Amino acid sequence: MSITGPRKPLGAHAPEGQALAKTLSWPHLVALGVGAIVGTGIYTLTGVGAERAGPAVILAFAIAGAVCACAALAYAELATMIPAAGSAYTFSYTALGETIAWIVGWSLILEYSLACSTVAVGWSGYLVGWIQAIGVTLPPALLSGPHGGGLINLPAVLVALAVMGMLVAGTRESATLNIVLVIVKLVALTVFVVFALPAFDGANLHPFMPYGFGSTEVGGTQRGVMAAAAIVFFAFYGFDAVATSAEEAKNPGRDLTIGIVGSMLLCTAIYMAVAVTAVGALPFRQLANSPEPLALVLRSLGEPQAAYLIALAAVVALPSVILVMMYGQSRIFFVMARDGLLPARLATVSPRTGAPTRITLLTGASIALVAGFFRLDEIAELANAGTLIAFISVGVCLIVLRRTAPHAARLFRCPAPYVVGTGAVLGCLYLLWSLPSTTLTRFAIWNAIGLAVYVAYGRRASLARRTAAA
Numbered sequence: 001m002s003i004t005g006p007r008k009p010l011g012a013h014a015p016e017g018q019a020l021a022k023t024l025s026w027p028h029l030v031a032l033g034v035g036a037i038v039g040t041g042i043y044t045l046t047g048v049g050a051e052r053a054g055p056a057v058i059l060a061f062a063i064a065g066a067v068c069a070c071a072a073l074a075y076a077e078l079a080t081m082i083p084a085a086g087s088a089y090t091f092s093y094t095a096l097g098e099t100i101a102w103i104v105g106w107s108l109i110l111e112y113s114l115a116c117s118t119v120a121v122g123w124s125g126y127l128v129g130w131i132q133a134i135g136v137t138l139p140p141a142l143l144s145g146p147h148g149g150g151l152i153n154l155p156a157v158l159v160a161l162a163v164m165g166m167l168v169a170g171t172r173e174s175a176t177l178n179i180v181l182v183i184v185k186l187v188a189l190t191v192f193v194v195f196a197l198p199a200f201d202g203a204n205l206h207p208f209m210p211y212g213f214g215s216t217e218v219g220g221t222q223r224g225v226m227a228a229a230a231i232v233f234f235a236f237y238g239f240d241a242v243a244t245s246a247e248e249a250k251n252p253g254r255d256l257t258i259g260i261v262g263s264m265l266l267c268t269a270i271y272m273a274v275a276v277t278a279v280g281a282l283p284f285r286q287l288a289n290s291p292e293p294l295a296l297v298l299r300s301l302g303e304p305q306a307a308y309l310i311a312l313a314a315v316v317a318l319p320s321v322i323l324v325m326m327y328g329q330s331r332i333f334f335v336m337a338r339d340g341l342l343p344a345r346l347a348t349v350s351p352r353t354g355a356p357t358r359i360t361l362l363t364g365a366s367i368a369l370v371a372g373f374f375r376l377d378e379i380a381e382l383a384n385a386g387t388l389i390a391f392i393s394v395g396v397c398l399i400v401l402r403r404t405a406p407h408a409a410r411l412f413r414c415p416a417p418y419v420v421g422t423g424a425v426l427g428c429l430y431l432l433w434s435l436p437s438t439t440l441t442r443f444a445i446w447n448a449i450g451l452a453v454y455v456a457y458g459r460r461a462s463l464a465r466r467t468a469a470a
Helices: 026-037 045-081 088-095 098-133 154-169 171-199 225-236 239-244 252-281 293-300 304-317 319-338 357-373 376-404 417-433 437-461 463-469
Strands: 216-218 221-223
Touching: 026 171, 026 239, 026 252, 026 319, 045 221, 045 225, 045 239, 045 252, 045 293, 045 376, 045 417, 088 098, 088 319, 088 376, 098 154, 098 304, 098 319, 098 357, 098 376, 098 437, 154 319, 154 357, 171 252, 171 293, 171 304, 171 319, 221 225, 225 252, 225 376, 225 417, 239 252, 252 293, 293 304, 304 319, 319 357, 376 417, 376 437, 437 463
Parallel strands: none
Antiparallel strands: 216 221
């Protein structure tokens, strides 16, 4: 046994009675990827990115997309090589050992729960803007947490619980609904570009990089292109949820490759078009930190009806992001419980739907609590830290398995694996370093708590350790 603990063998199968049902084909997986990637990042974080980088938020999206492209290629090879639920956690367990896998899994729990909460808060902002546009006023105390002078962000709580209910109904049903929501979302973004692009003014792009390239603190906030990239990075990582669905794919070799790579390429093109249109149509200081920047652009251009439709589409379609992220977290929780690192009673599958109902209920309740009481930007930054750790591990796993298992079957082979793997690792390390120091401190505390849980419970209860000792 290595110093990082036991490793899962390649080709390991789920225990009988704990396998997830194979219900998803490649259209479901592409929609899962697009549903998660095209969401709060482009609908709400465009304003946060503009506040940190100015017009160079366009460049921030491009940098974050390039780093994610490296990670996506690594994910595609590993997911088709190890078609089991758990994504980066499972890959790390196979390539690097149990201790590293725990750290990655614990980071993914943070990523997915906070990503869901971020989108729920962003959705709440669009809902409030939409209902105010039609003349309805809600009590301010129910529209934000204590940070905003309220009691609780009730709309964010309710949408998280509603999505939890959809997932409990079944994976295939949820994935099919997600396809419909993705179509609504893409149509809305197309409407935005059609109405706003004619107002493009090159003067709005000057100065292009008002806070420089690197991440520096200005007025108590991290600013610069890399500071913006470190937060808009949140907008790209939905393909991780596609890898998490590997065990439920009908034809993993074909479906996972199309789902991961296809959704990443499609979404990068969409993001660049929308970001260029937004910052070209309105001075970035007006966009800065708006909870509904795309609708704001259209209202400023004298297109209230189009703004109304964009806000309505966000209200209808952003829950698809919550759905995919909550789906991903429930699968990470489920596999960690199945491996014995979390209580085994959580790894139960509904005989009716083939989905992990108990863990989904726990996941939904925790996400609703976070969404009800915390700020969007702080949640997104902390979620990014968890994601970056997962992406770094996937880059390392790609390189390690090319060395330790060079002849293993790979249904998708990443081109230039050592270059791609190194690019993913270095790019993610730089983005991680660009996050605010308070975010990194909170992330370190989260992982310290995680390691304490692992030592106190997971290490002793690990099925792999008990099997190795038998």
